[in-house]
Amino acid sequence: MRSTNLVVLACMTNKEVAVMLREVAAAFVIKNENRFRIIAYERAADSIEHQTQSVEELWKEGKIKEIPGIGPNIAQHLGELFTKGKVAHFENEKKGLPKAMFSLLNLPGFGAKKAFKLTRELNIKDSDDPFKKLKEAAQANKIASIEGFGEKSEQDILTSLESFQKKEAKLSRMLLPIAYDIATRVINYLKKSNSVIEIYPLGSLRRMVATVGDIDIAISSNQAEKVIEYFLKFPEVGKIIDKGKETTSVVLKNGVQVDIMVQPEIAFGALLQHFTGSKHHNIALREYALKKDLSLSEHGIKDLKRAKEQKSKEFSNEEVFYNFLGLDWIPPELREDTGEIEAAQKHNLPNLVELSDIKGDLHLHSNYDLKPSHDLGHNSFLEILNKATELKYEYIAFSEHNPKQSGHNISDIIDIIKRRKQTIDKINYSLKSDRVHFFNMMETDILPNGYLALPKQTFEYIDATIISIHSSFDQSSSDMTKRILKALSYSKVKIFGHPTGRLIERREGVNANWFEIFNFCKAKNIALEINANPNRLDLPDMLVREAVKNGNKFVIDTDAHQINEMNLMRFGVSVARRGWLEKNDILNTLPYSEFKKWLLNL
């Protein structure tokens, strides 16, 4: 089928839209606009940046106002942006302000006012390289003499330029499992100290976000200095950056920064809550508390009706902190201001799935060589089975990539799949009956035209197939949707593998009409995969949430190409938890007999 689109305009990324809104907010700051209008634009930018779906796609589907912080005005402006490529109102607001000012906003420590003042005082023109000009001015000591600046701020600007350039060069955030492993080593070490009562990671790591910036750790202890002394003896510590009575920062030998905060037991709850975030959750929680005349901070809760009262009420753990506000304790993975506060108030929070609920892994690549279209695995069927036993699974599936099409004709491919079945069957007969059960599956490519890369005649030699996209990621949303729906309509298709095809920080997911796809999967009893590979974590959490509201079912798989990667299941589970999934939403929590009924359509 030929595309009817003669010109396919590239979609604007969410990041680009967010930058545009932040620039308007910065323009408002300079023009002394109403500060709540400024906040509104910044919130809208934040919110757009946190969407996993393309905002432009949401707009096309008429759903842009469903994004929190987007009201009638901004929605209208963005509509203009997506149709005309620019927004007259935005251009108007920025008119008369130097373009260079907006570039400088990217520097750490720079807000609208500092950026504007420096571009003006240093006479940096729009055509200049503003970073270079700024550096030259700082080096020539031209900044210290400007009113409101001094020697120190001049030095800080140089440092900030340096770190900005370094950051540009490398990945600024770690993939979740890397941060998780490092934090686990630190925590296990600290737990050996008698002075430590409780210990938790903080921030995006505790919330199990796909990428993590710094590793921050909170400790409850009544002997802060002892804990810090003990921590500094951790064998992996490379350099001590900062050391205080209750906090310390170090750089480990692997270059990762770790910050520690120690608080006495009695005040630990509020600290943990505050630094776990997210920012959006905390803002929403404080707004909620204000209506009860309560003011929240990392120190505790203040009653505003008793203004004389200086000290905050303290909380030893998070549960009493949330309960004091009339809320159930909210699991960290849900703290993103997407309805969790309301649910906690109504005692309506989901009973989230746990790693221990998982009874099998359906997406495993063995080293059985069927000349695949993509990577072969490293381990044999038996090695994978042994690993599955170690993980106490009831069942698994072998799901190699389909044989590549070039160099093979249809009968070659049928032959390969047939022989693979014979090999798998042989193992089945040779093993004792009280071991891990296994299925004979494939991971089949969805070709650009929506056909599968596996001929239908092979279907009698497999139990079921995962289908996934491994090429032509940049089709238009309508073409991509048609492609996926066509592929999903084959018999034997039971799992839609890593649906968006995203690679974290490397490749955006494909554009498609997810609601149409989710509906189709639901009707055909096809599971959406949550792929636990750290580079994928796909379906992304926000789409998981949409799909579960729609009534879809899921499987969580590791997509392991070697047996060690089968340990990554917990990160798939964390995506499921961030998507509000309960055990019942996930098919590979079912016992073998029931799972088999679903997979084989019995």
Add this chain to the structure above:
DNA sequence: GCCGTTTTCGGCCCGACTGTTTTCAGTCG
């Protein structure tokens, strides 16, 4: 400019830190 368990009008999160200042402005998480 957004938004709704006091509200469709009248509110809008909190504190720390830093550097420049004599009481604060800007930025950050």
